[in-house]
Amino acid sequence: MTRTDHAPEAAPAALPTPELWPLLSSERGPDLTIFRARYDMLTNPRTGEELRRTVLETPDWCNVVAFTPERRLVIVRQFRFGPACITTEIPGGVIDAGEASEDAARRELLEETGYTAPRWRSLGCVEPNSAFHDNLCFHWLAEDAEPTGDTCQDPGEDIAIATLDADEVRAEVASGRMRHSLVISALCRVMDLWE
């Protein structure tokens, strides 16, 4: 479990800010392999009522917008266990304990696609879902990526690789084959996805 310190900036005084919720107690929930459930007892400052809320303790994630020298996007196609269908996404995965997000991004790009890249730039990060995840997903841009290495797929992966030009990326988005929120969040920083 690796999570960097990632408190957002304090809000300016002009912005209405509700109270923080006092934490009364915290209880272990089931281990779900990719995250661990925790139950927090909190007080709602608006009502004074005590509430039990589920938090999924989740390591940070990363994903990579990788362009070839011809400005084609490196994509992965794989069976996804949530919708039980094949999706089109960009490479990404879990940041290991103690690993920097850029190192994880380089590793995931290589392991999933065999591509490496000389130029890397941070595209920022998002909360995958602040309602119950406590992690961040870091977006990285890799430029001039080329297939120089060997893929190394996890036992839980069966990945097909392709590169797409901008119109083909937009076709994947329009078709519903590429609509993972974290993929959209990364890509929309560098491409117009709905031209």
Add this chain to the structure above:
Amino acid sequence: MTRTDHAPEAAPAALPTPELWPLLSSERGPDLTIFRARYDMLTNPRTGEELRRTVLETPDWCNVVAFTPERRLVIVRQFRFGPACITTEIPGGVIDAGEASEDAARRELLEETGYTAPRWRSLGCVEPNSAFHDNLCFHWLAEDAEPTGDTCQDPGEDIAIATLDADEVRAEVASGRMRHSLVISALCRVMDLWE
């Protein structure tokens, strides 16, 4: 649990497509209040190996990009249980069983903010996380929204409301206070968030 039929379009022949994973069995996991865990036993077609994967059965969600007649964005500020801090987001929530996503969007906007709007348009949908969620999040645009109704907050909510102009929205994103992936996914369809 409401999930609409939402199969993406079949891929064109030119796109490399791995095999679907045969489902061997499926087993109930713990009820986590906001979703229900399920364990699927699947065969990885690449290796022939059997694997157990966690799926969180989750109802569909919606969120709303609501603009006032002055083109100010209606935002909600609330304590979020994942990062345990106050975030800036757009209104949204769970689509009830049998409820259309537009009706849910209208209801969530009213309940969380007291705003109603005469003009509504779909902004598409995303998979919140295809790795383990089986649901979609539907994005809606509401225009000429005005504070005409009464808010009706859930026991689990303590929401402060504000409206922001485009520069103020970008400041919220840049500060890290507004970085929920589903909020970014909705907003980037109608605004330049990183000008």
